[in-house]
Amino acid sequence: MKKTGLKKHKWNIGIIAAFLVAIILFNQVPADASVTDNIQNCVAAILGHVDDKLSGTFEKSSTNGKLNQMKTDVDAVNTSLNQLISPYMSSLTVWVNDSNTAYNGMQVSITDSKGKVKTAGYVARNGHYEADFSNILKGSYKITYPYIIAGNASSFSIPATIGAGNNRKQLLGNxxxxxxxxxxxxxxxxxxxxxxxxxxxxxxxxxxxTIIGINQDKPSDAEGNLLPESSYGDVLTVMPLGAPKGATNGQPVTMNAGATPFGVNYAPMNSNNSNSGSWASSQMRSTTMPQYLAKLPQATQNAIGYVQKVTGTYNNWFSGGSNYVTGDKCFLLSSKEVFGGSGASNGSYCTTNEANATFQYQYFSSIATTLESRNINSSANQWWWLRSPDFNYDHKFCIVDHGSSNTHLSDLDIGVFAAFCIY
Structure with missing residues (x-):
């Protein structure tokens, strides 16, 4: 009798326990308005509302209140760190002005002064291909990148100084x-x-x-009126000297007149043996220069622009008369542009007015400074025309004579070696 009652009591306890487990695990106890769900209320009391803030002490606040306060503190630390490091942090976007799909995914790398390397791939954006580098320190970098020339990808490296903030840099080839x-x-x-x-x-x-000057000539219209500086970038002044392609390394190039557009052919400055009208009205400028320019490949002609040239006039005084200003795509060098000096025999035979208004090309001021380096070989008489009128005679123009400064009769046929500008 007692044993049977004990078994029945254990059975009732088991049923109640199972029922409570079911309530906890499955939360399936039906509740109406008269029943309070104590378990959910306890959880809510512990966690609090999602937008809770600290109430009283940190220890007595709800879990959500604590988490929200911690997030606020972390955000404040991040803001402080950003303000602290922002003057030193940079981003860099490099780009090639090309829509060739072969660039897609090609890798660009930047190397900092300590040798640390970061890489990024080209992606199509803004009508060309770009590669992005974020969270880098400002400073000096070497950028190594692929550049496609004539269908083949070559690798080039250039130095770059990256400032704080956002930086953009166009990449170009050798x-x-x-x-x-x-x-x-x-x-x-x-x-x-x-x-x-x-x-x-x-x-x-x-x-x-051969490059004889960088950013020395000023672009102009055909009349010699200067263009706004905002309308162009760099200006490259070049002169066909027949030299082999390649870097100069600071040494004069090996010239070959026979390999230039006009070759060893000769022409006069003026058939009437006069320097009246100076360079502006000369036969050389009106007839020979267009012939010279026409000998260049069309792609080269397309890259050439007008630049302002200043040339003196003869008036039987060292100073000379007023200068002429012209706009030229193809031109002879002036006496000052080759020899420097202030004119009137002081380094050249041009007028002082012309010398004071012109400059000496960098190639002739720092590299081709000897007679030999100014003497274009394969020219039978070793003379070549300059556009400057002689300050002392009304029928002569300046020349390069075996590398030195001289003048000659304007109707004499001698060498023609012109220059032009790319911009």
């Missing part, structure tokens, strides 16, 4: 492998001084052109 249109694009982007050097010799596949 000047010795670039087309004339690419070189022009580099000029427009203001990159010429980073990729080329005075004395370097480039090629269009037909002729070679």
């Amino acid at each position: 000047i010795f492998q670039m087309s004339m249109s690419d070189i022009q694009a580099m000029c427009k982007a203001g990159m010429i001084s980073k990729m080329a050097h005075v004395g370097d010799t480039i090629s269009d596949g037909t002729y070679t052109y």
Whole structure:
């Protein structure tokens, strides 16, 4: 009798326990308005509302209140850190002005002064291909990148100084492998001084052109009126000297008159043996220069622009008369542009008015400073015309005579070696 009652009591306890477990695990106890769900109320009391804030002490606040306060504290720390490091942090976007899909995924790398390297791939964006580098320190970097020339990808490296904040940089190719249109694009982007050097010799596949000046000539219209500086980038002044393509390394190039557009052919400045009207009205400018320009490949002609040239006039005084201002696509150098000096026999035979208004090209001031380096070989008489009228005679123009400064009769046929500008 007692044993049977004990079994029945244990059975009732088991049923109640199972029922309570079911309530806890499945929360399936029906509740009406007269029943309070104590379990859910306990959980709510512990967690609190999602937007709770600290109430009293941290220990007595709800869990959500504590979490929300911790998030606020972390955000404040992040803001402080950002303010602390923002003057030193940068981002860099590099890009090639090309929509060639071959660039997609190609890798660009930047190397900092400590040798640490970061890489990024080109992606199509804004009509060309870009690669992004974020969270980098400002400072000096070497950018190594692929650049496609004539269908082949070559690797180039350039130095770059990255400032704080957002930076953008266009990437261009090696000047010795670039087309004339690419070189022009580099000029427009203001990159010429980073990729080329005075004395370097480039090629269009037909002729070679030695760089005699960077950012010395000023672009103009056909009348010689200067263009706004905002309308162009860098200006590259080149002269076909027949030299082999390549870097100069600060040495004079090996010239070859026979490999230039006009070759060893000769022409007069003026058939009437006069320097009246100066360079502006000369036969050389009106007839020979267009013939010279027409010998250049069309792609090279397309890259050439007008620049302002200043030339003196003869008036039987050292100072000379008023200067002429012209806009020229193809021109002879002046006496000052080759020899420097102040004119009137002081380094050249041009008028002092002309010398004071012009400059000496960088190639002739720092590289080609000897007679030999100014003497274009393969020219039978070793003379070549300059556009400056002689300050002392009304029928002579200045020349380069075996590398030195001299003058000659304007109706004499001698060498023609012109220059032009790319921008």
